[in-house]
Amino acid sequence: MSLLISQNSDVISLGEICNFQKDIFEKSRCSCGSLYHQCDFWGDYCQDKSISDPICYAARRSEASYLVDSSKTAYWNALRPFMLRRSGWNVFVIHMRRDLPSVIRSAKKGRNTHLENGVIRKRLFESLRTCFGRLIADLAAIIWKLFGFGPYLAVNYQNLREDFDYSVNAIGKFLNVDLSIAREKVLKRQALDVGHEVSGNRLLRAGPVYFWI
């Protein structure tokens, strides 16, 4: 979803930006394929230590109206939207919902960085951890909505695939951004621009990315 939104040039997708320092330490790669210190977008951030917060750096570097933070809001990250709001950001929450069995299946595959490096590392009680993580993330989003912390939109993953036009229109209207480029690329089965996302899905770094509907 972050990729779809960021096809608009006024939106920059940061990926799971909460993992940035760990990614740099582990010498992981940006979605453009480069090591962060060699990346066109993040290279200056790695060299220049005057801005410690990568989100502030991205805001200044890109001058985009929207920055998409796809950090998972499970466990210790559950308060992330609230903390960002407290720091002065105008936060729009898009609550991506997906059926639990699919979430567990995805979690059981392992961490993206491990899969990319061919490492097989199973965690104990993966299904249970995933259930709790999802519960916490859902609770955080519902509290955000119920107590009116800011704009909120729920998007169902399955609907995004099965009723693409409806979901994309809803997201475009919610953010007041034109998503016609994303819509056109998907309908014409063209590759999406992967930008410079941190961490997250290894498929971003595996070649052209398409969104099939």
Ligand SMILES: [Zn+2]
């Ligand atoms: Zn990059």
